[in-house]
Structures are given as structure tokens and as C-alpha cells.
Amino acid sequence: MRSIKQIKDIKGKTVMVRVDFNLPIKGGTVADDFRIKKTLPTIDFLQKKGAKIILITHLGKGGETAAPVADALDKFTKITFIPEITGEAVIEAVKKMKGGDVILLENLRNDPGEKGGSADFAKKLAALADIYVNESFPVDHREDASIVLLPKLLPSYAGFQLEEEIKNLSQAFENPKRPFLFILGGAKFATKLPLIKKYLDLADHVFVGGALSNDFLKARGYEVGKSLKSDEDFGIEELLQNKKLIAPIDVLTQSDGKLINKKVSQVGKDDIILDVGEETLSTLEPFIKEAELILWNGPLGKYEAGGGGTTKKALQLVADSKAKSIIGGGDLVSVLSSLEPKSYKLKPNLFVSTGGGATLDFLANGTLPGIEALK
């Protein structure tokens, strides 16, 4: 994989940068610009070298305009938004560009060719530029046209954030520092089970929280009431014997409209588990303090419903620890943003991944289709 630092003679060239500005939009404006900030070094580098930059992104599942994204980006660097993806208006706009100019095209998923992996769509995009840069780690697990076909049609390079993601996340499976603590939360047991198995091999301790742990509690024979859980039987009894596995010993429940901390054995048929409990946090604390490497994906509790306090406390412990920490998953990153001081996110030994599903796939498989397409 070549880095953008290796591009020769950039001055005056048209560089198409696939970014992932799939951002939360509330009331017509971008609610979180973290992913924009993380692409600025790549945009800045290309601008300073005199390239003409065409940014392409998807937003949602298609059907929405990328105009709010353009407004958010414009706060950092002057850009022109072209409300088309291909066609005459785009060709004309590109012809008029000068070195250092930046344009953003309309939401790629508004064209069925993007998700449909259309070679024709990829060719139309390729015809606009001389060089392709992938700066879209969060969507590199998708085999969309702009991710896997376009880089085959142009000289292609990796952006700075993509390189950072690969470098940092790889530390979890290439000679990890020890003790290595893996914390996994969130939901979707079926998708995360391969990851749990892999890191029970690779890490020294694996803590499972969030809705995932309800499946473990269920397999242990505990009542989980009306909590979020999978209906399938995953045959995980053997995993439960693994000494590296740390599961909650108490939980925060919603019982008769009240939030109550209960031992896992006390959860009733009508209870809803919203978070791991205080005793569980005390069990986890020494593992966090002694760890040299912490990899954490997904929250431990359900914030929207009154849980999540433990996630915040545990995250504070992680942020204060001596460990190299790798944090991933949109919900968990939002919790990190709410911590004081805000400078936590800038701690040199704390890496915050921009990916959600892509981070999980990369941790499970060591690569992604979008990365392979650059080779």
C-alpha cells in the first residue's frame, strides 16, 4: 500500500479523495465533526502541494444530500459543493479548478452504482481525476464502487488517517504489549462472537459488557428478564470456562420504573439490564490499572435508557491509565467526548478509531476490502 507521501509531482494534478463523511445530521446540521477533523491533515497536505482536490463521500443509506457536510467542512477549509456526482455540471466544475481548490460532490449513494458496485459508475468517477486517495477507513469494509473498483482505475494511495488506523489497530494482533485487556460492549452478539473468540486467544483478559453480556448471563443460567439479548443459542458454554473471560457480577437494572443495582443472581423476570454494576467496575479496575494495552469497542451500558454511567467511569480510568489505549465505536467515542478535560482525546497514548463496523472487521480479519484494493 502506497502512502500519499509517495505521490510524485502532485502540483496541478486532480486528486479524488474518498472520505467517509457519513456524519450524524440533526436539524440540517452536522452534529459531530470528528471524522472531518481526522481527514484535515490529508486535505491540507494535498492543498499545500498544489493539488486540485475532489472529495467524495456517502451519507446514510442514500437519498440525502451531502450539503450539510459541505457546510461543516467549510468551517475548516474553503470548499465548493457540487450537488451532482457525475455529469456535465461536475465536469465543468472540475475544469475550472485551480491548484489548492477543494470541491465536494453529492452523496455517492444517491447513485445506485455505488452500492451496486457498478464498473460504469467507477469509470465515470475515475474520468474526473488523475489520482485516487482512500481516506475512508470507516467504510472500507464495504465493497462499494468507490472503495474497491475506483482504486483499480487510477494510481491509488492511502491517506494519513487510514495509515494511522492500520498502524494503531494492528497493535492489537501484532505482538501486543502485555498485559493486554480487551473490553467489548454494545449489542449484536452474533457479529461479535468471532471477535470474542479471537481475542480470548490474543489478549490476557477479555471483559464483556453491554447487551453482549446478557447472552453470557443467559448461557450461565441467569435470568435476564426483558433485557436486550439474542434469541439464538450460540453454544458458548465452553467459552464460559475460559479463565481469561471477565463477565459482570452485578448489573444496573430498571425494575418497576426504578434504577437498582442488583447481583446477577437477583435479576427478575420483568427487569431490564441497562448497565454493568458498581462491583463489576471494581473488579475491572485493577485490570485497567495494570494493563499495558487496552482495546475497547462498544459501550457497557444503555445511555438512552439511564445506563452508561459505568462506561463513563471505566473510560475515565482507561484515559488516566498508563496503557496504550485504542477506543472504537461511535457510541463509545461520544462518551469519551463528554469526559473532562476535553484534552483526553488528544492524549498521545490514546487512539480513537473513526470506524464502527470497519474497526470490528479490521480487528477480526486484519484487513478490509478497501485496503486490499490499494495493493
Ligand code: 3PG
Ligand atoms: C459507518 O458510519 O460506519 C460507515 O460510514 C459505514 O456506513 P454503512 O454501515 O452505512 O455502510
